[in-house]
Amino acid sequence: MCGAVRFTAVGMRTEITACHCDMCRRWSSGPFFAVGCERLELEDEDVLGVISSSSWAERGFCRSCGSSLFYRITAPGKLQGATTVSLGTLDDQGGLTLVKEWFIDKRPEAYALAGEHECVTEAQVFAMYGGDSGELAP
Numbered sequence: 001m002c003g004a005v006r007f008t009a010v011g012m013r014t015e016i017t018a019c020h021c022d023m024c025r026r027w028s029s030g031p032f033f034a035v036g037c038e039r040l041e042l043e044d045e046d047v048l049g050v051i052s053s054s055s056w057a058e059r060g061f062c063r064s065c066g067s068s069l070f071y072r073i074t075a076p077g078k079l080q081g082a083t084t085v086s087l088g089t090l091d092d093q094g095g096l097t098l099v100k101e102w103f104i105d106k107r108p109e110a111y112a113l114a115g116e117h118e119c120v121t122e123a124q125v126f127a128m129y130g131g132d133s134g135e136l137a138p
């Protein structure tokens with residue numbers, strides 16, 4: 001929001017995912033809309049905050065204005081380092097397609113996302129990734 005943290009999402013995909021899990025909704029005041037990338041190139045980390053939000057993932061935010069910036073998997077394994085950036089941080093949000101909603105059963109009934117795309121329940125996430133939390137998603 002304030003522009004103090006600037007980064008380039010290298011190898012950014014064109015697919016948007018939305019996560020309705022409890023943590024993402026608290027972090028984003030709604031679904032966490034995210035776009036995957038291969039890695040982040042941060043221009044300046046002086047005001048970058050990173051919080052370990054679970055034993056397997058961390059979340060980056062701006063310590064100047066509080067904006068949510070990215071989610072990154074830290075647990076060892078094939079997903080380690082997988083990073084999704086907050087859709088709202090992108091200067092150009094054109095040409096992207098919503099492809100998946102995580103934790104669809106945690107979505108409040110007040111809103112729904114339009115269009116045809118995959119929807120995954122909490123139980124399905126746990127079956128896919130194991131563990132007892134959805135923090136491996138999105």
Ligand SMILES: [Zn+2]
Nearest residue numbers: 019021024137
């Ligand atoms: Zn989530």
Ligand SMILES: [Zn+2]
Nearest residue numbers: 002062064065
């Ligand atoms: Zn900021």
